[in-house]
Amino acid sequence: MAIRILLIDDHTLFRSGVRALLQRQPDLEVVGEAADGLEGVKRAKQFCPDVILLDINMPGLSGLETLRLLAQDLPRAAVVMLTVSEDVDELTVALREGACGYLLKSIEAETLCVAIRKAAAGEPVVADDMTAKLVASMRRPATLAEAGHGPLTSSLAPASDPLTSRERDIIRELSRGGSNKEIARTLSLAESTVKIHVRNILRKLNFTSRVQVALYAAGHDADRSDAVTAPVFHETP
Template sequence: MNPNQTCRVILAEDHNLLREGLRELLVRMPGVEVVGEAVDGREAMRLASELLPDLVLLDLSMPRTNGLEALKEIKRVNPRIKVLVLTVSKAEDQVYAVLQAGGDGYVLKDTSSADLFAAIRSVLAGERYLSPAVATVVVGLYLNSKDGQAVRPTYDVLSDREREVLKLVAEGHRSKEIAEFLCISPKTVEKHRANLMVKLNVHNISGLTAYAIEKGLVSA
C-alpha cells in the first residue's frame, strides 16, 4: 500500500452496528477513505461499478444477492478491484468458492483490528490474505485432493439460482414469496428446493436451513 496514495474502500455489510464499527476502524487507518456503504450484495455490485474503489470489504451473508455472487460480478466487471471477504464462516465449501471466484482475501469476523489492517495492506499490495484458521482449511483441502487438484465441495456444484433459493428458504420465506422475489413460478421454486435436498443430502426445510447457517449464508 503506497503511503502517499489514498485507498478508496466500499463496505458491504447488512448489519448496521457491525458496518458502523468497521467504518470507525477504517477511518483510523492512515490512507483509507470509505467512499460507499452497501447493505446487500446487489447494492455492493452497483456501488463497485459506479465508484470504482480500490477495495471492497465484503460480507458473504447478505440479503438479495449474497456476497459470493456479488464477488463474482465485481470481478467480472472490473478484475482490478480487490475484494476482501469478511465472514463468520470457515467452512470448506465457502473458502473454496471464494478463492475460485477470485477473492483476494478471506478474513474471519473474530479477527483483531490489527489483523484486519494487515489483511487490507496485503491485499492492496497484490498478495492473497487468509486468516490463520482459514489457511488451515485451505491446506486441508489440498491434502485431501488428488494430484494437487482441489476437490469440488458440495456448495460449489449448486447453481446460482439454487443458492439464491437456499438462502431465501433458510431466511424463512415461503415458496410464493420466493417466487415473487426472484420473478419465477412457485412450481419452479419447489423444483429448485427438491434439487437442493438431493444435492445436499438433506430431507426437509430444517436441514436446508441448518446447512445454510453452517456455510454462513444466514445468521443463526
C-alpha cells in the same frame, strides 16, 4: 494517496464499526457502504474502490454471487471476504471466483488494517485458521467434488501446457504464498520482471487473481512427490 475501501455487509452496526476503525488510519478511506449485493455492485461501479470488504451471508444476492459480478465488472478491485463463515468450501469457492482474501470477523483491528494494505498491493490475505482448513481440504480433494464445486486438480489445466519453465517456477513460489518481492529475491529476478510473468500466467490460465494460480498449483501438482500441498498465506507480513 489513501486506499479507497467499499464495505458490503447487511449489518448496519458492523459496517459502522468497521468504518469508524478504518477512518482512524490516515492511509485508509471508506468511500462507500452497501447493505446488499446488488447495491454493492452499484456502489463499486460508482466509486471504483481499491479494496472491497464483502460479507458472504446476505439476504437476496449472496456474497459469492456478488463476488462473481464484481470480478466481471471490476477485475482490478481487490475483494476480501470478511465473514463469520468458517466453511472451507465457501473459502475455496471465493478464492477460485477471484477473491484475493478471506478473513473472519473475529479478526483484530490492527490485523485487518494490515490485510487491507496487502490486498491493495495485490497480495493474498487468508486468515491463518482458514489456511489450515484449506490445507486439509487439499489433502481430501473428493470433499470439494462431493460438495459440487469440482476438483481443484487437472480439470484446471489446459489441454497443452502453455507455460514456460520460468512461469512454472513462479507458480511454485506463488503456491507458497510468496509476494512479488519475495519471489524476485528467491529466483534472482527483478520485481518488475516477476510482475510481468504473473500477468502472463493469469492471462494464459484465464484466471483473475494470484490466489487462483496458487490453488491451481496445489491441485495440479497433487500427485507429485515434491508437490506443495496447498498455498499458505498469512494475514501479517
